Amino acid sequence: MNYSEVSRRDWIKTLGMGVGAAALSGIGVSTSREARADFVHKEDKTTGKLLDGSQANPCKLNADGTIARPAISVPKISETDVLVVGAGPAGCCAAIAAARLGVKVPLVERYGHFGGLATGGLVLHILGHWTKQGDKKVQVVQGIGEEMMKRLEGLPNGICNREFGKNPTLDSEVYKYLLVEMITEANIECLLHSWCCDAILADSPDPATGNPVVRGAIIQTKLGPQAVVAKQVVDTTGDGDVFYAAGAAHTQREYDIGLVSRIANLDRVNPPEGTKRPRHLGDVSPVKGVNWVNMAGPSLDGCDVRVLSKLELQHRKQIWKQVQEVRSTPGYEDVYLMETAPQIGVRITRVVEGVETLTLENAKAGKTYDDCVGVGGAWGGDHIGWQVPYGALLPKNVENILTGGRSVSAEPLMSDLVRVYPNCWVTGHAAGVAAATAVLEDSTARSVNVAEVRKNLLAQNAYLG
Numbered sequence: 001m002n003y004s005e006v007s008r009r010d011w012i013k014t015l016g017m018g019v020g021a022a023a024l025s026g027i028g029v030s031t032s033r034e035a036r037a038d039f040v041h042k043e044d045k046t047t048g049k050l051l052d053g054s055q056a057n058p059c060k061l062n063a064d065g066t067i068a069r070p071a072i073s074v075p076k077i078s079e080t081d082v083l084v085v086g087a088g089p090a091g092c093c094a095a096i097a098a099a100r101l102g103v104k105v106p107l108v109e110r111y112g113h114f115g116g117l118a119t120g121g122l123v124l125h126i127l128g129h130w131t132k133q134g135d136k137k138v139q140v141v142q143g144i145g146e147e148m149m150k151r152l153e154g155l156p157n158g159i160c161n162r163e164f165g166k167n168p169t170l171d172s173e174v175y176k177y178l179l180v181e182m183i184t185e186a187n188i189e190c191l192l193h194s195w196c197c198d199a200i201l202a203d204s205p206d207p208a209t210g211n212p213v214v215r216g217a218i219i220q221t222k223l224g225p226q227a228v229v230a231k232q233v234v235d236t237t238g239d240g241d242v243f244y245a246a247g248a249a250h251t252q253r254e255y256d257i258g259l260v261s262r263i264a265n266l267d268r269v270n271p272p273e274g275t276k277r278p279r280h281l282g283d284v285s286p287v288k289g290v291n292w293v294n295m296a297g298p299s300l301d302g303c304d305v306r307v308l309s310k311l312e313l314q315h316r317k318q319i320w321k322q323v324q325e326v327r328s329t330p331g332y333e334d335v336y337l338m339e340t341a342p343q344i345g346v347r348i349t350r351v352v353e354g355v356e357t358l359t360l361e362n363a364k365a366g367k368t369y370d371d372c373v374g375v376g377g378a379w380g381g382d383h384i385g386w387q388v389p390y391g392a393l394l395p396k397n398v399e400n401i402l403t404g405g406r407s408v409s410a411e412p413l414m415s416d417l418v419r420v421y422p423n424c425w426v427t428g429h430a431a432g433v434a435a436a437t438a439v440l441e442d443s444t445a446r447s448v449n450v451a452e453v454r455k456n457l458l459a460q461n462a463y464l465g
């Protein structure tokens with residue numbers, strides 16, 4: 001049985017047309033269990049080998065207690081131009097921007113949806129797309145980020161507080177939907193449920209720099225590891241998983257790991273006069289009666305699975321307690337916990353050591369760069385904009401990989417501005433355009449013509465100061 005048969009059959013089921021409609025279309029579909037025996041495979045779909053256990057090639061526990069992973073040949077599932085790994089705010093912008101320049105772009109994401117912390121992490125507040133110029137506020141985040149906000153305005157409950165000078169708030173489900181729309185419109189190949197677990201390096205270093213050259217990534221899937229080979233890679237995993245695996249110099253940061261939640265029925269709150277407003281009510285969202293509730297949490301290593309597991313349990317207990325506290329306040333009895341974020345809120349982990357490093361001092365001084373590929377904003381729009389030099393996206397010691405989003409090269413204090421997600425839109429957009437420009441020019445990420453990158457960014461409505 002081939003894939004198209006399955007998808008057609010499943011499609012009919014999805015549409016709810018049932019047996020009658022299927023029979024009309026000439027496809028025999030039965031709802032009985034026995035008839036589904038044709039879904040049983042006895043051979044591995046890629047290798048054709050019998051599924052008798054001989055295909056397994058597990059790790060070995062050595063006598064000295066060490067564990068050895070056998071060398072294997074990894075199947076290649078895609079050979080492409082620009083591979084974008086991580087579909088958060090930065091990665092979605094990178095992928096859309098690159099695809100709009102006409103190159104082939106697969107987008108790899110470990111979860112089943114797009115948006116990263118802005119959707120799975122329930123971080124709904126869009127902080128930092130304004131700056132102050134004299135006594136005026138200016139919106140510096142334009143390009144694909146602004147296009148997303150505009151399109152959210154056109155969708156029911158998509159975004160609120162879009163008035164000039166305010167920090168808007170979006171709805172995570174509407175944003176998930178919008179990203180599906182924008183990513184499919186751009187013809188991006190989506191590899192969801194694919195966890196990038198390694199980098200692929202060329203067999204010889206770059207002749208000019210002697211640095212390793214990234215040529216793709218390995219994704220861990222239910223079918224085992226699979227390879228995506230690419231001319232350029234953009235690492236927007238937030239945690240720098242690809243540049244880390246490729247050997248890029250970086251720092252490891254620890255900062256406030258929280259868990260965000262949403263509470264509902266706030267439109268039914270009716271406290272008796274004089275009732276003290278309970279804590280942990282969070283902030284408004286575009287959905288009536290629903291607030292998003294942020295959390296700070298302890299500063300620990302967001303790449304350590306034991307830390308993350310412990311915090312998931314701890315934070316869930318804390319959120320439950322907080323909501324019960326709200327509900328025990330007179331007039332707030334109907335408030336309930338609508339959801340906790342499916343994805344824990346890791347604020348920062350690995351930050352690449354770039355050719356340029358953003359500093360707060362330079363940002364405050366309004367330092368300008370010839371290779372400026374974007375301008376970032378301030379949390380409350382209360383200070384001047386800061387330019388993003390291309391070198392902040394470019395690792396010092398590895399070739400053909402760029403980063404965008406919260407792992408962009410910045411000193412710790414500056415990372416607090418870099419990581420807010422409109423600024424991730426900006427750096428993701430720039431990384432996507434630069435990677436695509438390098439492919440179109442047949443150059444490398446290091447030697448790409450930055451003037452051309454800037455021209456392409458301006459053509460996509462980016463603001464470069």
Ligand SMILES: Cc1cc2nc3c(=O)[nH]c(=O)nc-3n(C[C@H](O)[C@H](O)[C@H](O)COP(=O)(O)OP(=O)(O)OC[C@H]3O[C@@H](n4cnc5c(N)ncnc54)[C@H](O)[C@@H]3O)c2cc1C
Nearest residue numbers: 086088089090110116117127196238345405406419420421
């Ligand atoms: C609790 C909390 C509150 C915050 N509050 C605000 C706020 O109020 N306003 C604001 O603007 N910002 C806020 N931020 C910051 C902002 O949400 C993030 O910094 C921003 O979303 C980062 O975007 P990104 O694209 O760089 O990374 P992420 O949003 O982290 O996206 C990374 C994507 O890559 C995927 N990924 C990761 N590793 C892999 C892998 N190995 N293989 C495949 N896919 C992978 C992830 O699943 C995810 O989709 C907050 C952050 C947190 C944690």
